[in-house]
Amino acid sequence: MDAAEVEFLAEKELGDLGPFNPGLPVEVPLWLAINLKQRQKCRLLPPEWMDVEKLEKVRDHERKKDTFTPMPSPYYMELTKLLLNHASDNIPKADEIRTLVKDMWDTRIAKLRVSADSFVRQQEAHAELDNLTLMEINTSGAFLTQALNHMYKLRTNLQPSESAQSQDF
Amino acid sequence: MTEELDLMGQDSDGGSEEVVLTPAELIERLEQAWMNEKFAPELLESKSEIVECVMEQLEHMEENLRRVKKEDLKVSIHRMEMERIRYVLSSYLRCRLTKIEKFFPHILEKEKTRPEGEPASLSPEEFAFAKDYLKNVALKHMPPNLQKVDLLRSVPKPDLDSYVFLRVRERQENILVEPETDEQRDYVIDLEEGSQHLIRYKTIAPLVASGAVQLI
Numbered sequence: 001m002d003a004a005e006v007e008f009l010a011e012k013e014l015g016d017l018g019p020f021n022p023g024l025p026v027e028v029p030l031w032l033a034i035n036l037k038q039r040q041k042c043r044l045l046p047p048e049w050m051d052v053e054k055l056e057k058v059r060d061h062e063r064k065k066d067t068f069t070p071m072p073s074p075y076y077m078e079l080t081k082l083l084l085n086h087a088s089d090n091i092p093k094a095d096e097i098r099t100l101v102k103d104m105w106d107t108r109i110a111k112l113r114v115s116a117d118s119f120v121r122q123q124e125a126h127a128e129l130d131n132l133t134l135m136e137i138n139t140s141g142a143f144l145t146q147a148l149n150h151m152y153k154l155r156t157n158l159q160p161s162e163s164a165q166s167q168d169f
Numbered sequence: 170m171t172e173e174l175d176l177m178g179q180d181s182d183g184g185s186e187e188v189v190l191t192p193a194e195l196i197e198r199l200e201q202a203w204m205n206e207k208f209a210p211e212l213l214e215s216k217s218e219i220v221e222c223v224m225e226q227l228e229h230m231e232e233n234l235r236r237v238k239k240e241d242l243k244v245s246i247h248r249m250e251m252e253r254i255r256y257v258l259s260s261y262l263r264c265r266l267t268k269i270e271k272f273f274p275h276i277l278e279k280e281k282t283r284p285e286g287e288p289a290s291l292s293p294e295e296f297a298f299a300k301d302y303l304k305n306v307a308l309k310h311m312p313p314n315l316q317k318v319d320l321l322r323s324v325p326k327p328d329l330d331s332y333v334f335l336r337v338r339e340r341q342e343n344i345l346v347e348p349e350t351d352e353q354r355d356y357v358i359d360l361e362e363g364s365q366h367l368i369r370y371k372t373i374a375p376l377v378a379s380g381a382v383q384l385i
Contacts, residue, residue: 001207123349127367134385137334145332152330
């Protein structure tokens with residue numbers, strides 16, 4: 001799954017925009033909100049968590065902990081990117097928000113690299129990764145699963161196997 | 170958006186599903202099937218009922234749009250929604266065709282030896298495609314003395330030991346995790362609802378088929 005497809009799923013998130021009837025906020029999927037905004041038919045209201053103070057708390061918490069902390073939205077990365085690219089005029093302190101979210105992303109991806117490394121080294125068979133978002137999993141996941149698959153094949157080919165499986169490198 | 174269309178209570182024709190799905194639920198099911206198919210190393214059970222219902226729904230939407238006055242904004246919004254649905258549907262079908270081409274002798278063999286009552290991995294159209302692929306693509310370019318048995322041996326099988334990421338929809342207990350090395354032992358884990366895991370596909374394949382977990 002590439003980043004565009006994860007973004008496709010993120011676009012289904014519902015957000016507020018106003019107005020259809022002037023002044024009244026309406027909840028619609030993000031893909032629609034962005035399209036209407038591009039046609040200059042509405043104003044987007046940022047989600048509640050897209051606030052400098054709140055994000056600072058989340059970022060600091062993420063930096064302190066070794067594990068992955070819950071994110072304000074399973075699509076925090078995509079939502080930030082889409083909203084800041086298309087509606088930064090509707091979002092207060094857009095630049096600070098961009099930096100904060102990038103910090104959070106970088107911290108988490110670094111943690112993911114460390115966990116992936118130890119997973120492969122210790123030849124674990126299973127890992128639980130509850131607070132990871134889809135975008136994080138898809139960014140690093142393909143490499144990790146391919147590495148694990150190759151290592152498994154190399155390991156099992158050292159021992160004579162019962163079934164003569166053809167190898168798919 | 171889809172609440173505006175009079176499609177509530179649409180039943181799936183001829184499918185094993187007797188549940189009535191709202192349009193939103195139907196699209197949700199399609200997206201789940203799409204993601205599962207993308208990440209599963211093997212071809213999954215054919216979800217023809219969902220595919221047929223989605224195509225019917227797209228036709229309904231097309232008809233409704235033709236009836237509606239030429240109101241630019243509403244029409245283009247519905248068209249966008251339809252394009253999004255079409256994208257998922259065609260991506261899903263293409264993913265399946267790619268796997269059929271990749272593993273065609275094993276898929277055809279599995280279909281031939283499928284026990285009664287077990288759901289098919291291929292829709293009738295996909296089955297025709299697979300047989301045609303064998304005849305017109307694979308065998309056509311092979312030396313004349315190549316038999317089908319050799320194809321089964323030389324074409325790689327899907328690697329069911331591949332690692333996959335999943336999210337748990339229904340709690341599962343006592344899933345066996347096989348060790349990677351000889352020094353490690355088997356152990357069992359419980360899969361809590363809403364949790365996410367990285368694990369080998371083989372262990373959890375039946376859970377994907379039953380809908381208890383979602384590949385991500």
